[in-house]
Amino acid sequence: MIDRLRQMAIFAKTIDHGSFRGAARELRLSPSVVSHHISQLEDSLGIALIYRSTRKLTLTHEGHRLLAAAHKMLEAVEGELADLSVSATAPSGELRMTIPSVLSQSQFTEQIAAFSKAHPRIRLSLDFSDIRRDLIDDGFDIAIRMGPKAKTTATSRKLFSVERRLVASTDYLASRLAPDHPDDIADWDWLALIPVQNAPVSFTKAGGTQATIKHEARVFANDAQALYRLARAGAGLAIVPDFLAREDVQAGTMGYVLPNWKLRVIDVFAAWPANAPKHGLIHLALDALSQNRP
Structure with a gap:
């Protein structure tokens, strides 16, 4: 019985990780040992639990049933052990x-x-x-x-959730006419994060009015903090989390562009x-x- 329970645990870990190798890493066993235990379990039950291919493992109908039972077993044991550990000592690890x-x-x-x-x-x-x-x-x-x-x-x-704001230095804003609509800033100097550099920007105004613009960025960066520092140095507009700009806006060195228009939160x-x-x-x-x- 003990061997059977061990084999069920190894079987569940293998499916959770999606491979013999992944389960072997966590269990500190070799992939061949993991495969051997699952084969023994299949032999003892007289059924196939997994269909193996070079790319992935696929559960049989019987495999799905056994996996559900194995998860219940592991959750019950791990929950009790965790409760005993926490009650005995402060959490550690x-x-x-x-x-x-x-x-x-x-x-x-x-x-x-x-x-x-x-x-x-x-x-x-x-x-x-x-x-x-x-x-x-x-x-x-x-x-x-x-x-x-x-x-x-x-x-x-x-x-x-994090509120995003379109910001620029007050010096940069002073060199431009104050915009009333997102269309007014489409040709300004934009700074953009590389992962979203080509994404259109959508705005929503109080009352539900919406506007979407496409812009051509002049400067690209893969780090939001670097992007903000570039905007603070006067290089152009940047969309950043509000917590980056809040203190500088209060200090008067940075300003919100189109403050009455909101960007989608992240x-x-x-x-x-x-x-x-x-x-x-x-x-x-x-x-x-x-x-x-x-």
Whole structure:
């Protein structure tokens, strides 16, 4: 029975990771050993659980049934072990997170600091980068992403939204006639993030009036903070998270362009591996970070 339970656990991890190699890395076994355990399980049951090809693994009907049972078994065991561990000691371990670099300038970092102070036995490894890192292949526990209309799923959760503003230095604005409509700024000096450099810009005014313009950027950057510094130096217009510009706008060195027209907000969301324990460190961190407002 013990061998059968072990084989079921290995089978579930293999499907969760999508390959023998991925499961082997987590379980610290060789891919051949993982494959051997699943073959033994199939032999003992007298059924095929997985159809194997060079590119992927596909579950049979019986494989889907067993996977559901295996997940229930693992969740029950992991939940009880986590509860026992938390009740015995303070949460401890290591969490690795990849985070867009621009959020290092937001209150999100303060929320991370508060979580760290509340749980001093948890080691945090934070990768602030605008290079999109792979959650599984790069070995992260949580990936913080930014994008429009984030959805909450079994492996992702919206944390908060970020307001974006079109900004320019007050010196640059003083050299131009004050615009009334987005069409008035289509030929201004635009600065753009490389991932969205060709995307049209849509505005919404109070009352529901909408306008979309296409522009030709003169300067491109792959980092929102660098883009903002270029705008602050007078190079042109930039769309940035409001938290980057707020203090400079209040100080009078930067200004909002078309302040009565709004841009679509960007959602910040977290993603995590499908096999993350429901009572583990990942969900402990997610619950704390979900309370954040930038």
